[in-house]
Amino acid sequence: MWISAEIPSQLCEPEYYKAIEExxxxGPCGSTRKNSPCMVNGECSKLFSKKFVQNSILDQDGYPIYHRRDNGRTIKKNGINLDSRYMVPYNIYLLLKYRAHINVEWCNQSRSIKYLFKYVNKDNDRVTVEFYNSALEESTGKVIDEIKMYYDCRYTSPCEAAWRIFAFDMI
Structure with a gap:
């Protein structure tokens, strides 16, 4: 199974279960925790909790509804038991290899591809920085050179920095 949205057995696969748990x-969110950061107007902005489904299917818009059985397995998070309805879709290989939150989704629409490549082809991030002297200089009557105080700087993200350090081709 490439993409899963179920809680594994804690007894049969403890390492896998621990990675899922972490x-x-x-969540938790919804009626159990209304002050969760994902809550907007009383509903989860990420559309959790999902429904239990016996087989993975596509909805009318072509988006996947992942296989989530009501198998009674839960994970306790912040004192609340969560079942597979609160599981983010994942790939077991990637999860166990990188030990990180990696949301894996099945994409079959041009809108999805456009969304993904928008970030790949995006220009470098930039930040505007302003250096300002304290009010003490203003009180002494010295002329403040605003041009010297204002700089347009370039921000290089860690990913881009590594890409440049290893001298990979830039698109």
């Missing part, structure tokens, strides 16, 4: 559970 990285892939959403």
């Amino acid at each position: 990285f892939m559970m959403h």
Whole structure:
């Protein structure tokens, strides 16, 4: 199974279960925790909790509804038991290899591809920085050179820095 949205057995697969517990559970939110950061107007902005489904299917818009059985397995997070309805879709290989939250989704639409490549082809991030002297200089009557105080700087993200250090081709 490439993409899963179920809680594994804690007894049969303890390492897998621990990784799921640490990285892939959403929430708690909804009626159990109304002050959760994902809550907007009383509803989860990420559309959790999902429905239990016996087989993975596509909805009318072509988006996947992942296989989530009501198998009674839960994970306790912030004192609340969460079942597979709060599971973020994942790939077991990536989860166990990188030990990180990696949301894996099945994409079959041009809108999805456009969304993904928008970030790949995006220009470098930039930040505007302003250096300002304290009010003490203003009180002494010295002329403040605003041009010297204002700089347009370039921000290089860690990913881009590594890409440049290893001298990979820039698109």
